Amino acid sequence: MSVKMQVSFYGHQRQYHNLKADIDKAISDVLESGAYVMGPALERFEVELAEYFGTKYAIGLNSGTDALWLPLLAMGIGAGDEVITVPNTFFATAEAIWIAGAKAVFVDSDPKTNNIDVTKIEAAITPRTKAIFPVHLYGQCAEMDKIRAIADQYNLKVIEDCAQSIDAHGDTFKIGELSDGVGTSFIIQKNLGTFGDGGALVTNDEHIAREVKRLRNHGSLKRSMHSFGFNSRLDDLHAAILSVKLKHITAWSDRRREIAGMYTNALQGTNLKLPYELPGYRHVYHLYVVETRNNNRDAMISFLNAEGVDAKLHYPIAIHQQEGYPWGKEAQIVGSVANSEWNAANCVSLPMFPELTQDEIDYTIEKTLEWCKNNA
Numbered sequence: 001m002s003v004k005m006q007v008s009f010y011g012h013q014r015q016y017h018n019l020k021a022d023i024d025k026a027i028s029d030v031l032e033s034g035a036y037v038m039g040p041a042l043e044r045f046e047v048e049l050a051e052y053f054g055t056k057y058a059i060g061l062n063s064g065t066d067a068l069w070l071p072l073l074a075m076g077i078g079a080g081d082e083v084i085t086v087p088n089t090f091f092a093t094a095e096a097i098w099i100a101g102a103k104a105v106f107v108d109s110d111p112k113t114n115n116i117d118v119t120k121i122e123a124a125i126t127p128r129t130k131a132i133f134p135v136h137l138y139g140q141c142a143e144m145d146k147i148r149a150i151a152d153q154y155n156l157k158v159i160e161d162c163a164q165s166i167d168a169h170g171d172t173f174k175i176g177e178l179s180d181g182v183g184t185s186f187i188i189q190k191n192l193g194t195f196g197d198g199g200a201l202v203t204n205d206e207h208i209a210r211e212v213k214r215l216r217n218h219g220s221l222k223r224s225m226h227s228f229g230f231n232s233r234l235d236d237l238h239a240a241i242l243s244v245k246l247k248h249i250t251a252w253s254d255r256r257r258e259i260a261g262m263y264t265n266a267l268q269g270t271n272l273k274l275p276y277e278l279p280g281y282r283h284v285y286h287l288y289v290v291e292t293r294n295n296n297r298d299a300m301i302s303f304l305n306a307e308g309v310d311a312k313l314h315y316p317i318a319i320h321q322q323e324g325y326p327w328g329k330e331a332q333i334v335g336s337v338a339n340s341e342w343n344a345a346n347c348v349s350l351p352m353f354p355e356l357t358q359d360e361i362d363y364t365i366e367k368t369l370e371w372c373k374n375n376a
């Protein structure tokens, strides 16, 4: 038995210390430049991000949430329209639909991947359906090829919630290739995160790009000329930090996959349900989520936390199970969402960030196995 350790869930300061010289320089370059809002650092990052995704456009915004609802607005989706998504996601996915004024229609997730169950989508389509809104949960892409095929058949838009999955891809597709737009988040805890809040829309659609650009800046594309909009600009300081970090994203994802491999090898054969990788897909393990099978998730979290392993929950309450749902908003559940509810009731996220040390990984495995031996 090893000596007690503290294994934290995030490694933000470690990442900063590893990149300190480059990040400090990027920040000081912006500060010295005098251009802090809609300046050259933002422009540069947008070019780099579009290049990275292989899309025509990238627009920096001040959160991932805005990167999800502004494109809905740009597509003219709002009151009276329905958007199909899942209830097992971070709250902002559904919030984005409601901010746009549309109705959230929830279908179940696939029990293997926890992403939208593509076989459930068609039953939820009505004449009011305007878009499918898949979430690439935990770091693995939803089955975009199948989603695009359904969308084409029913003439629907597709928006990808990529807040957790930058650098992931499918077996035959890249993120952004099969949708009308991709919203991603740069809040610090994301795989590509700034020291604060941020987000971006990437798209190949000129109209959506132009509209979101206009909407993020008080409805203005030309100085002093406005139509109705908002303030949702990504600051140049954050853009400069993100330019530094973007260069490392592939290596960070590779390391996340390596850590996930160690967890999976060690935990195979226990009674925990482990993450499932679709063949040919690149899962980037924003989160490494296991599921308990005996309704004893809370006991597992308490044990790990008491042993110094900062395990967390993503997400313990499905959206339709939140208190007061749906808060006077339009919402509907189509069919059973039992898999999503199961996921919410049993999920446990183990520490996962690229800077985890081998000792921390080994200790996390040791304590998880100890819990399984005594409880699972």
Ligand SMILES: Cc1ncc(COP(=O)(O)O)c(C=O)c1O
Binding pocket: 063, 064, 065, 066, 089, 090, 092, 093, 135, 161, 163, 164, 184, 185, 186, 187, 197, 198, 199
């Ligand atoms: C799946 C998902 N969608 C949307 C968001 C919202 O992003 P933000 O916090 O940057 O608004 C997040 C993360 O916070 C998320 O995990």
